Amino acid sequence: xxxxxxxxxxxxxxxxxxxxxxxxxxxxxxxxxxxxxxxxxxxxxxxxxxxxxxxxxxxxxxxxxxxxxxxxxxxxxxxxxxxxxxxxxxxxxxxxxxxxxxxxxxxxxxxxxxxxxxxxxxxxxxxxxxxxxxxxxxxxxxxxxxxxxxxxxxxxxxxxxxxxxxxxxxxxxxxxxxxxxxxxxxxxxxxxxxxxxxxxxxxxxxxxxxxxxxxxxxxxxxxxxxxxxxxxxxxxxxxxxxxxxxxxxxxxxxxxxxxxxxxxxxxxxxxxxxxxxxxxxxxxxxxxxxxxxxxxxxxxxxxxxxxxxxxxxxxxxxxxxxxxxxxxxxxxxxxxxxxxxxxxxxxxxxxxxxxxxxxxxxxxxxxxxxxxxxxxxxxxxxxxxxxxxxxxxxxxxxxxxxxxxxxxxxxxxxxxxx
Numbered sequence: 001x002x003x004x005x006x007x008x009x010x011x012x013x014x015x016x017x018x019x020x021x022x023x024x025x026x027x028x029x030x031x032x033x034x035x036x037x038x039x040x041x042x043x044x045x046x047x048x049x050x051x052x053x054x055x056x057x058x059x060x061x062x063x064x065x066x067x068x069x070x071x072x073x074x075x076x077x078x079x080x081x082x083x084x085x086x087x088x089x090x091x092x093x094x095x096x097x098x099x100x101x102x103x104x105x106x107x108x109x110x111x112x113x114x115x116x117x118x119x120x121x122x123x124x125x126x127x128x129x130x131x132x133x134x135x136x137x138x139x140x141x142x143x144x145x146x147x148x149x150x151x152x153x154x155x156x157x158x159x160x161x162x163x164x165x166x167x168x169x170x171x172x173x174x175x176x177x178x179x180x181x182x183x184x185x186x187x188x189x190x191x192x193x194x195x196x197x198x199x200x201x202x203x204x205x206x207x208x209x210x211x212x213x214x215x216x217x218x219x220x221x222x223x224x225x226x227x228x229x230x231x232x233x234x235x236x237x238x239x240x241x242x243x244x245x246x247x248x249x250x251x252x253x254x255x256x257x258x259x260x261x262x263x264x265x266x267x268x269x270x271x272x273x274x275x276x277x278x279x280x281x282x283x284x285x286x287x288x289x290x291x292x293x294x295x296x297x298x299x300x301x302x303x304x305x306x307x308x309x310x311x312x313x314x315x316x317x318x319x320x321x322x323x324x325x326x327x328x329x330x331x332x333x334x335x336x337x338x339x340x341x342x343x344x345x346x347x348x349x350x351x352x353x354x355x356x357x358x359x360x361x362x363x364x365x366x367x368x369x370x371x372x373x374x375x376x377x378x379x380x381x382x383x384x385x386x387x388x389x390x391x392x393x394x395x396x397x398x399x400x401x402x403x404x405x406x407x408x409x410x411x412x413x414x415x416x417x418x
Contacts, residue, residue, distance in 0.1 A: 062122025
């Protein structure tokens with residue numbers, strides 16, 4: 001193997017450590033952000049709403065540089081990933097410092113920190129996606145991203161378990177949150193060190209063999225962002241599916257707590273169960289992908305998720321949602337895998353930053369709109385189950401649209417992926 005090949009393999013190993021420690025750190029810190037603000041800082045529900053909306057809006061705003069300054073991001077992608085990634089993961093663990101400030105300064109501190117970390121993380125995500133699309137070849141994509149997803153599932157579940165053990169062991173809330181955020185900081189620093197060790201492999205010139213390259217003169221001279229027809233189809237499909245999925249978004253935990261009489265332990269346990277099922281079933285979807293291709297696998301995955309809302313509204317008690325979430329993990333592991341393939345390989349390399357930015361920007365905006373729609377439907381009908389049923393039907397429709405119109409990333413006859 002050449003020196004370049006060795007460097008690429010080392011970077012892939014560093015990335016495995018980087019992404020697992022990143023997911024552990026961020027899920028430990030951001031997963032408890034609202035509870036920390038409510039129970040330790042005594043912020044009110046309006047403050048929490050402002051922080052949440054700021055988080056979504058700032059992340060969406062961070063995607064605009066990827067649309068309009070894609071060439072700059074491509075030239076400086078490793079630098080942007082390193083700086084933005086460090087600010088994002090280390091910054092989130094600094095939320096604990098807000099306890100040193102009185103109200104409203106603690107709220108203003110969190111608001112500023114949220115804005116900084118989300119904007120930095122959004123830009124870093126675009127830069128990272130572009131680099132990773134060149135670091136990992138299409139031939140090894142299915143196996144590589146299946147392995148990465150499995151590692152991330154374990155990392156997220158471990159962060160939940162860590163938080164649970166801390167709060168069971170330490171009764172003082174402030175001390176418990178201090179330990180949690182300290183653990184998040186340690187993981188964030190380690191993750192940043194791994195990130196800095198990843199090398200940029202340089203750009204692929206063939207677009208990974210997925211779609212025809214842009215006309216060079218148009219790519220250099222046009223000021224209007226553009227993506228290929230295949231990428232446009234996938235983007236439109238994802239918006240339809242994202243809307244379908246997020247209609248009941250405000251009500252998953254509400255259903256467990258307020259309708260089925262569950263508690264935080266049920267929510268934590270069911271979420272960990274879903275992650276573990278993903279870990280053990282993603283290889284099933286990897287085999288399906290190699291056998292049937294990306295279009296059919298994605299379509300089947302979408303159809304399979306349509307039963308998740310039905311499962312939630314038909315279970316007799318809160319603990320049975322654990323089984324519903326186990327099924328959800330099986331269904332969603334398919335889309336975790338195909339999502340990585342489409343995101344990184346549906347476009348030629350030169351289009352990738354624009355595409356990832358547009359995908360993230362539009363998905364967040366459509367998810368926000370769908371969530372609001374679900375709230376309106378539940379309010380008008382007086383039935384919390386209504387958004388779940390509508391979501392189920394729309395997911396089936398999305399699956400049919402995907403089967404008919406989705407582009408193909410994997411060539412079944414000539415491109416078996418490792």
